[in-house]
Amino acid sequence: MPRPTPVPQTDLHSRGSRERLARMVVQLLERWQLSAVDQATLLGLSANSRSSVARYRRGEPLADSPDLLARAGHLLGIHKALRIIFPHDLDLAYRWVSAPNRRFGGEAPLAIMRRHGYEGILAVRRYLDFERGR
Secondary structure (H helix, E strand, O other), rough: OOOOOOOOOOOOHHHHEEEEEEHHHHHHHHHHHOOOOHHHOOOOOOOHHHHHHHHHHHOOOOOOHHHHHHHHHHHHHHHHHHHHHHHOHHHHHHHHHHOOOHHOOOOOOOHHHHHHHHHHHHHHHHHHHHHHHH
16 A cells, blocks of 8 residues: 655745745734734743834744744634634634624633733634544
């Protein structure tokens, strides 16, 4: 029996991959209509690092940081789950992070991600992955 062809792995440490990832993440955070401070916070940067977000917006690659790359991946995973859960209402998919949610005690998922950082991002992603799988 022939072996399946392996799927090529993306090298997230290559400059080109980090440039594409920066474009996608910045675009997503803008579609979520987040302030520059919130964008920096979700990426694990200090609130004063708005200049880093601006550099990413101009096309510079994300820093080759495991934390930053993981955060970017989880934020894109949240977006993917929302697109799957709300395939016919993209406006809702983009508004969802800022809307109050019973699952989070009436708080918006964005508030959870802001307050708890990486763990908050993981909590939101796990919740959406669970909902998507139901």
